[in-house]
Amino acid sequence: MKQKNIRNFSIIAHIDHGKSTLADRILELTDTVQQREMKSQLLDSMDLERERGITIKLNAVQLNYHSKDGEDYVFHLIDTPGHVDFTYEVSRSLAACDGAVLVVDAAQGIEAQTLANVYLALDNDLEILPVINKIDLPSARADEVKHEIEEVIGLDASYAPMISAKSGLNVEDVLEAVVKYIPAPKGDINKPLEALVFDSLYDAYRGVIAYISVKEGRIKVGDTIRFMASGAEYEVLEVGIRNPKEVKKDELVCGEVGWISAAMKSIKDVRVGDTITTVANPAKEPLVGYRVMNPMVYCGLYPIDNAKYNDLREALEKLQLNDAALQFEPETSQALGFGFRCGFLGLLHMDVIQERIEREYNIPMIATAPSVVYHAYLTDGSKVLVDNPSLLPDPQKIDHIEEPFVKASIMVPNEYVGPIMELCQKKRGQYKDMIYIDDTRMNMIYELPLGEIVFDFFDRLKSLSKGYASLDYELIGYQTSRLSKMDILLNGEIVDALSVIVHRDFAYPRGKAITEKLKTLIPKHQFEIPIQAAIGGKIIARTNIKSLRKNVLAKCYGGDISRKKKLLEKQKEGKKRMKSVGSVEVPQEAFMAVLSMEEE
Numbered sequence: 001m002k003q004k005n006i007r008n009f010s011i012i013a014h015i016d017h018g019k020s021t022l023a024d025r026i027l028e029l030t031d032t033v034q035q036r037e038m039k040s041q042l043l044d045s046m047d048l049e050r051e052r053g054i055t056i057k058l059n060a061v062q063l064n065y066h067s068k069d070g071e072d073y074v075f076h077l078i079d080t081p082g083h084v085d086f087t088y089e090v091s092r093s094l095a096a097c098d099g100a101v102l103v104v105d106a107a108q109g110i111e112a113q114t115l116a117n118v119y120l121a122l123d124n125d126l127e128i129l130p131v132i133n134k135i136d137l138p139s140a141r142a143d144e145v146k147h148e149i150e151e152v153i154g155l156d157a158s159y160a161p162m163i164s165a166k167s168g169l170n171v172e173d174v175l176e177a178v179v180k181y182i183p184a185p186k187g188d189i190n191k192p193l194e195a196l197v198f199d200s201l202y203d204a205y206r207g208v209i210a211y212i213s214v215k216e217g218r219i220k221v222g223d224t225i226r227f228m229a230s231g232a233e234y235e236v237l238e239v240g241i242r243n244p245k246e247v248k249k250d251e252l253v254c255g256e257v258g259w260i261s262a263a264m265k266s267i268k269d270v271r272v273g274d275t276i277t278t279v280a281n282p283a284k285e286p287l288v289g290y291r292v293m294n295p296m297v298y299c300g301l302y303p304i305d306n307a308k309y310n311d312l313r314e315a316l317e318k319l320q321l322n323d324a325a326l327q328f329e330p331e332t333s334q335a336l337g338f339g340f341r342c343g344f345l346g347l348l349h350m351d352v353i354q355e356r357i358e359r360e361y362n363i364p365m366i367a368t369a370p371s372v373v374y375h376a377y378l379t380d381g382s383k384v385l386v387d388n389p390s391l392l393p394d395p396q397k398i399d400h401i402e403e404p405f406v407k408a409s410i411m412v413p414n415e416y417v418g419p420i421m422e423l424c425q426k427k428r429g430q431y432k433d434m435i436y437i438d439d440t441r442m443n444m445i446y447e448l449p450l451g452e453i454v455f456d457f458f459d460r461l462k463s464l465s466k467g468y469a470s471l472d473y474e475l476i477g478y479q480t481s482r483l484s485k486m487d488i489l490l491n492g493e494i495v496d497a498l499s500v501i502v503h504r505d506f507a508y509p510r511g512k513a514i515t516e517k518l519k520t521l522i523p524k525h526q527f528e529i530p531i532q533a534a535i536g537g538k539i540i541a542r543t544n545i546k547s548l549r550k551n552v553l554a555k556c557y558g559g560d561i562s563r564k565k566k567l568l569e570k571q572k573e574g575k576k577r578m579k580s581v582g583s584v585e586v587p588q589e590a591f592m593a594v595l596s597m598e599e600e
């Protein structure tokens with residue numbers, strides 16, 4: 001295929017605006033494979049991949065399109081992850097493209113992730129092609145949304161296709177616009193190889209498969225390649241494309257997007273954003289944009305049953321094969337025993353991993369509340385990174401503490417601006433800017449501590465705005481804050497897994513809220529249990545869980561032994577998720593109590 005007839009693009013959108021639906025329609029419209037055949041082929045390869053323990057990722061599909069201009073085109077449709085946790089991965093996937101189809105819901109208009117994605121696409125110098133979707137909806141206001149795109153983003157939307165991805169209406173216009181407006185890749189086949197790694201996955205038989213976009217030169221079977229950032233060298237064993245089935249080829253040349261295998265053992269050698277070149281004729285400079293990803297959020301994962309400790313380690317190791325961003329190391333907690341401290345890119349990443357361990361590996365766990373990474377500067381001049389609040393050094397030794405801050409952009413209908421400003425203030429936000437999107441909506445810009453966002457910020461935002469607010473954020477750096485460790489004592493003993501780092505101005509209300517919340521979550525025992533919150537040994541809040549009255553079962557159910565059994569059975573069921581901390585049985589929810597608190 002001539003390079004001028006290749007088009008490499010992604011679809012970008014705010015969540016639920018119809019990205020996947022449009023991608024499905026495009027797959028059907030391009031004659032790569034017949035619709036029915038495609039489905040069965042896809043399933044086949046998915047089964048195979050399941051057996052091998054890899055997740056199917058339709059991350060780069062090659063499609064053939066016969067355009068109305070009479071020419072044949074090859075499209076590479078590159079998928080992007082759909083969440084702010086994966087901004088870096090999204091940006092690398094976009095870097096593999098020359099253009100982006102921007103899908104905007106005709107009823108919802110522009111939202112926070114619409115803008116965030118547009119900025120990422122512009123950073124990568126992509127041509128952006130706006131598409132108005134869901135024009136079949138009665139609430140669609142396509143012309144207004146077009147106007148919004150022009151006003152807020154500054155794109156010419158006059159030629160934007162107006163489609164219904166659901167019914168297929170006008171979807172062909174999108175393909176024609178891709179041909180017309182998205183530029184062909186520019187590379188030179190005679191230059192040294194420069195191939196961008198934009199994704200990877202682990203295959204138990206072949207090792208790591210790297211997904212690449214060849215920007216300059218060519219890559220073929222038998223080449224010895226070098227990853228310019230990691231320095232790893234391998235001999236290429238296979239190259240190919242997906243259509244969506246895997247198809248092997250002899251080589252990939254500039255402008256093409258596909259995969260390579262080279263018996264690569266570790267995903268750490270194959271970093272997203274790295275540049276592949278050949279050892280024989282290396283490129284002088286790597287492609288721009290490579291970054292090492294560091295986890296932003298940490299939590300402890302502890303098996304409820306201590307005997308499952310090794311199973312948990314194996315599960316984490318397996319997940320890590322496919323997920324270079326996941327980090328973990330063993331840790332011990334006085335309260336919870338042996339477990340792992342795990343690092344994640346964000347809260348969604350954390351939830352996904354926790355869920356997979358429980359569902360796919362069947363290991364019931366206690367997860368501690370997520371924490372960000374604090375920088376503690378000690379009086380002796382040294383600096384300690386603290387990702388577990390219980391390990392914050394002795395206050396006497398600390399000179400000051402810094403915490404990560406994000407720039408948050410919150411898009412919200414006008415009527416909710418007041419309550420949301422109040423929320424941001426409560427969360428220690430610094431107001432930066434307010435941008436009018438149209439007559440009805442604003443984009444509020446705040447700087448907020450990441451530590452407050454990992455608390456209940458997002459849930460509060462959604463409930464205050466009846467679901468209408470959308471949020472996007474990016475890390476902007478570290479700032480000094482007046483922070484202290486707050487310990488929680490159950491029955492007089494500190495429970496290390498419940499320690500949190502709090503701002504001193506908020507310590508009292510938070511201490512009160514946490515103790516009250518724990519009171520509702522921890523079941524009654526045969527004895528009274530005091531719950532206390534303390535900072536540096538000083539108790540700042542306290543409450544009690546009253547003891548059970550004796551013989552409560554006997555009293556309620558008299559001699560009815562079967563009902564009593566049922567009740568005990570039920571309690572046992574509930575206990576699965578409990579961990580004995582000293583003499584107190586603590587349920588999983590309690591460790592997350594700090595996350596879901598209504599303050600005051």
Ligand SMILES: Nc1nc2c(ncn2[C@@H]2O[C@H](COP(=O)(O)OP(=O)(O)OP(=O)(O)O)[C@@H](O)[C@H]2O)c(=O)[nH]1
Pocket residue numbers: 013014015016017018019020021022082133134135136137163164165166167
């Ligand atoms: N009425 C109508 N609904 C649509 C249209 N396109 C998509 N939808 C619906 O909108 C919802 C979201 O569509 P998806 O394609 O899953 O959206 P997405 O952007 O891929 O969402 P994520 O995968 O969650 O990021 C689904 O229920 C679709 O059926 C359309 O043209 N008209």
